[in-house]
Amino acid sequence: MEYVVNPWAGKQEFDIERLYTEFGIEPADKLKDILQEPPYFFRRGIVVGHRDYEPIAQAIRDNKEFHVMTGFMPSGHPHLGHLMVMKEVVWHVEKGGNGYITIADREAHAVRNISWEKCKEYGKEYLLCLYALGFTGKTYNQSTNAMLNALTFEASTKINFSELQAIYGFSQETQVAHAMSVITQVADILYPQVDLTPAPTLVPVGLDQDPHIRLTRGVAHKLRMFTVEDRKDHISIRSKNAPTNVMDELWKQFRGSKKYEGHIDIPGGDLKNVKEIVRRIELSAGGYGFVTPSATYHRFMPGLQGGKMSSSIPESTIGFFENEPSIKKKVLASLTGGKPTLEEQKREGGNPDSCCVYLLNLFHMISDDNELGELREQCESGTLTCGQCKKETYQRTIEFLLDFREKMDEVKHLPEEK
Numbered sequence: 496m497e498y499v500v501n502p503w504a505g506k507q508e509f510d511i512e513r514l515y516t517e518f519g520i521e522p523a524d525k526l527k528d529i530l531q532e533p534p535y536f537f538r539r540g541i542v543v544g545h546r547d548y549e550p551i552a553q554a555i556r557d558n559k560e561f562h563v564m565t566g567f568m569p570s571g572h573p574h575l576g577h578l579m580v581m582k583e584v585v586w587h588v589e590k591g592g593n594g595y596i597t598i599a600d601r602e603a604h605a606v607r608n609i610s611w612e613k614c615k616e617y618g619k620e621y622l623l624c625l626y627a628l629g630f631t632g633k634t635y636n637q638s639t640n641a642m643l644n645a646l647t648f649e650a651s652t653k654i655n656f657s658e659l660q661a662i663y664g665f666s667q668e669t670q671v672a673h674a675m676s677v678i679t680q681v682a683d684i685l686y687p688q689v690d691l692t693p694a695p696t697l698v699p700v701g702l703d704q705d706p707h708i709r710l711t712r713g714v715a716h717k718l719r720m721f722t723v724e725d726r727k728d729h730i731s732i733r734s735k736n737a738p739t740n741v742m743d744e745l746w747k748q749f750r751g752s753k754k755y756e757g758h759i760d761i762p763g764g765d766l767k768n769v770k771e772i773v774r775r776i777e778l779s780a781g782g783y784g785f786v787t788p789s790a791t792y793h794r795f796m797p798g799l800q801g802g803k804m805s806s807s808i809p810e811s812t813i814g815f816f817e818n819e820p821s822i823k824k825k826v827l828a829s830l831t832g833g834k835p836t837l838e839e840q841k842r843e844g845g846n847p848d849s850c851c852v853y854l855l856n857l858f859h860m861i862s863d864d865n866e867l868g869e870l871r872e873q874c875e876s877g878t879l880t881c882g883q884c885k886k887e888t889y890q891r892t893i894e895f896l897l898d899f900r901e902k903m904d905e906v907k908h909l910p911e912e913k
Contacts, residue, residue, distance in 0.1 A: 530556075542583075545792065547790075548789055555590045561592050565597075573620050575859060582628060592697065596630070596634040611638070619911070624815060626903075628902075637683065651675075653717040684707070700791070719777065721745075726760075746759050796854065801851060819893055831852055845881065847875065853874060
């Protein structure tokens, strides 16, 4: 049976191994080894997969230009479940990336029927959280970005409805606005390369957003004038409806190359250098010259009662402005990986990997790896009871939120200026 990932499902379990084998997502366990100072979301296995992260790591190491972008659908108030992708973006901006954030109001309006006014209100709340984390870069709403809308139209010329059916499971009942919101997200991902310059572009997302990444990578390829391939004994440049004069100009760049109808063969040659020259010629001729975008995929922070943390399930979430009694009630009532009785817990220990409280600490509440390791050891050995762990986690959560709210107060003017 064909495996379809639904980006809009509230509850969805993922067969990660199947995503690796069927869709080409690469395991992320080696990413921490290709960075000099890997962030904690790599070290702790929160990021579980990627597509072509190596160009991003190379750009960071060599201090070369790259972009990092992601989007937020303003269908409700932001909560702790949204925080990880924000941290991923901010970390990559701090490493030199050009930051881009889209508020996906078209998607919220088309898919969730959220009013434009509410989209605007919720969107500012997401931006406030990002600025509190230290985000710098460009932010925009899908509905008001003229350049984005023009790029959406161009992207739509390379997508047919059969492709959307195969990737998303769309049917004859799917609204056209829903389909258009998908194509707008394709344009979002490619937008930094149009707004600034073609360069490696990272899109940090949850596993449920992979369909958008797959579709965009295909569109980026289709919008190129040329395909460059390494044929071992030569490098082949193939035209994709490029004007004849552009082919002629390209042929002049490579001494000893052979020009045929529709393609140019270069004996030997350096693939990276050829790609750079082809991209430069394409840009000078009015093409896009897109670099195929990359992605990282993080696992979801679980809700306090298990499953996905979702604003549609209030008891599963912790909001950034939630009051202390409500937070205390939720944390103390949260699902754990402990044993049914205290005696069994002390004798056999708990299972932190299935504990929502431990994972809350792993994702956000404990920054020190050694301290987290101690918590895990105490859980597994039975020396720490679930009740005590919940109380300590509640205190960490309150301290975290109080500090975060102070940071939000310091930057509360920034969303209003956008």
